[in-house]
Amino acid sequence: MSRVLNRRRFLQSSLAAAASVGVSTIRASAFSTEEHIEAIVIGSGFGGAVASLRLGQAGIETIVLERGRRWQITDDGDTFSTYQKPDGRSTWLSPTTVVFDQVPIDIYTGVLDVKIGDGMIAYRGAGVGGGSLVYNGVTYQPTQELFYQVFPRSINYSELDQVYYPRVRSILKPSPIPDDILQTDYYLSSRIFLEQAAKAGLKARKLDMAVDWDIVRQEIAGQKVASAIIGQVYYGINSGAKNSLDRNYLGLAEATGKVEIRSLHVVTSIEESDKGRYRIICNQINEQGAVLAQKSFVCRYLFLAAGSIGTTELLLRAKANGTLPRLNDQVGKFWGTNGDGVGAVITNGPTNPTQGGPAATVIEHFDNPIAPVVTEQLPFPIVPEGVIASLGQAIAKPEGYFTYNASTQSADLFWPSNSTNNQKNAQALQYTYQLLNQANSTTLAEPLNFGATAHPLGGATIGAVCNTYGQVYGYRNLFVVDGALIPGSTACTNPSLTIAALAERCMDRFLNRST
Numbered sequence: 001m002s003r004v005l006n007r008r009r010f011l012q013s014s015l016a017a018a019a020s021v022g023v024s025t026i027r028a029s030a031f032s033t034e035e036h037i038e039a040i041v042i043g044s045g046f047g048g049a050v051a052s053l054r055l056g057q058a059g060i061e062t063i064v065l066e067r068g069r070r071w072q073i074t075d076d077g078d079t080f081s082t083y084q085k086p087d088g089r090s091t092w093l094s095p096t097t098v099v100f101d102q103v104p105i106d107i108y109t110g111v112l113d114v115k116i117g118d119g120m121i122a123y124r125g126a127g128v129g130g131g132s133l134v135y136n137g138v139t140y141q142p143t144q145e146l147f148y149q150v151f152p153r154s155i156n157y158s159e160l161d162q163v164y165y166p167r168v169r170s171i172l173k174p175s176p177i178p179d180d181i182l183q184t185d186y187y188l189s190s191r192i193f194l195e196q197a198a199k200a201g202l203k204a205r206k207l208d209m210a211v212d213w214d215i216v217r218q219e220i221a222g223q224k225v226a227s228a229i230i231g232q233v234y235y236g237i238n239s240g241a242k243n244s245l246d247r248n249y250l251g252l253a254e255a256t257g258k259v260e261i262r263s264l265h266v267v268t269s270i271e272e273s274d275k276g277r278y279r280i281i282c283n284q285i286n287e288q289g290a291v292l293a294q295k296s297f298v299c300r301y302l303f304l305a306a307g308s309i310g311t312t313e314l315l316l317r318a319k320a321n322g323t324l325p326r327l328n329d330q331v332g333k334f335w336g337t338n339g340d341g342v343g344a345v346i347t348n349g350p351t352n353p354t355q356g357g358p359a360a361t362v363i364e365h366f367d368n369p370i371a372p373v374v375t376e377q378l379p380f381p382i383v384p385e386g387v388i389a390s391l392g393q394a395i396a397k398p399e400g401y402f403t404y405n406a407s408t409q410s411a412d413l414f415w416p417s418n419s420t421n422n423q424k425n426a427q428a429l430q431y432t433y434q435l436l437n438q439a440n441s442t443t444l445a446e447p448l449n450f451g452a453t454a455h456p457l458g459g460a461t462i463g464a465v466c467n468t469y470g471q472v473y474g475y476r477n478l479f480v481v482d483g484a485l486i487p488g489s490t491a492c493t494n495p496s497l498t499i500a501a502l503a504e505r506c507m508d509r510f511l512n513r514s515t
């Protein structure tokens, strides 16, 4: 796990790659023609996909601007690259892979991107479908009690529970791993994890996964390319077993005939234009990241869904450049890691550690005496035989923040890794592992790793930059509908379900308001 990233080498490479999609300095007046459209959505991850579908269904002409490319699953089973043989498709505009080992690759608009911050490395997806292209598919609803440790009481949990979480699930169609699949050799680690938890008296269960288990069965039968069953997740699943957003929400949005997704369009600036409209400037790029054209759009309604990092960066840039002059000083604040921490346990026998993805099981230790934590068994391709890796999550306080760096025209990320709350969460997770290890005569392979997160959250949060329906203070028709809204944690769960449910709630409010 300590091989996650060589920071210095990565920084050099990412700077080189970033130059090719550099921020446009062209002013709006330089564009002879602009496209006018009712609504624009920036980004096509969970927030953007929900917004697109609901706008399309309401008959509102919408363009979705997405920096990454489309990833169509084909019968060849070769849409995405693999851990064994990574190539440019794995990584966003970088000369090396950025997770696990650093392998040289061609510079390409691949699916996994990384943000190197001070005190934290944050991963995110890139492409039509956003984080759903690279995610495990864990679709996890927080408990009411923990939800209110993060969110204000003005968000009604019962309404989320009865209306919005089910609405999202009805489209993502998540379900737990069926027993016949769990019993195969591929999922040995998941079974051992459940057994170890039971021995330690810890509550463990299967998780709802946005996975088509019939396709996993076809992988097992040799009718589809082996992909999920051999632990391929973070560069995409070639068999099509993952229910990524391009295959549900976004496909449904396009089917309305009102929504057009423009891939390989990197938004560089947003500004208020006349009559309360918004101008969006972007670079159209090729698959190698070179700028082909600069484009300008004007819309009446603007939905920011570029993810915690992308949305915050666009807002910070707009604030620094004075293009959204009424933004307040809270932009960039209240960011967190969802309390992510990776642990690896040495067991006493075989585990098939590189097989059986995506994650399927969780230990819920909400009554941990130090702090509530969960830990999920995950496939990690670098984990050796005999070791089981899992991802812990706790309630991170939103103590991180972004500042705008005028020289690079990007957002710099800061995370106080040694804060009292972060130390407490680390101790809590350590305690859960102690119980597991004592009961099973196992040991931790190395200290828990809190240096990276796959769950960046915050930067334009509810109550600080936006109201609880995502409307940006001071701007009636500007909305944040993605993970940037959430102050640092989704209460001991993976965030995608809560991001999507809150986006559904925001869109309901928007579509039901009078003008």
Ligand SMILES: Cc1cc2nc3c(=O)[nH]c(=O)nc-3n(C[C@H](O)[C@H](O)[C@H](O)COP(=O)(O)OP(=O)(O)OC[C@H]3O[C@@H](n4cnc5c(N)ncnc54)[C@H](O)[C@@H]3O)c2cc1C
Pocket (backbone or CB within 6 Å): 042, 043, 044, 045, 046, 047, 048, 065, 066, 067, 068, 123, 124, 125, 126, 127, 128, 129, 130, 131, 132, 134, 135, 136, 137, 138, 139, 140, 234, 265, 266, 267, 268, 305, 306, 307, 308, 310, 311, 454, 455, 456, 481, 482, 483, 484, 494, 495, 496, 497, 499
């Ligand atoms: C490896 C990995 C595994 C994960 N596993 C899980 C899991 O199992 N369960 C779970 O709940 N969560 C998981 N997550 C987290 C989950 O993917 C994110 O929380 C979620 O995708 C965030 O949704 P979002 O709408 O905020 O933004 P995103 O899904 O990140 O979407 C933002 C989109 O905006 C685009 N974009 C960014 N900047 C620009 C720009 N300037 N112009 C145009 N487009 C732009 C991006 O390319 C991206 O497509 C995982 C994340 C990673 C990295």
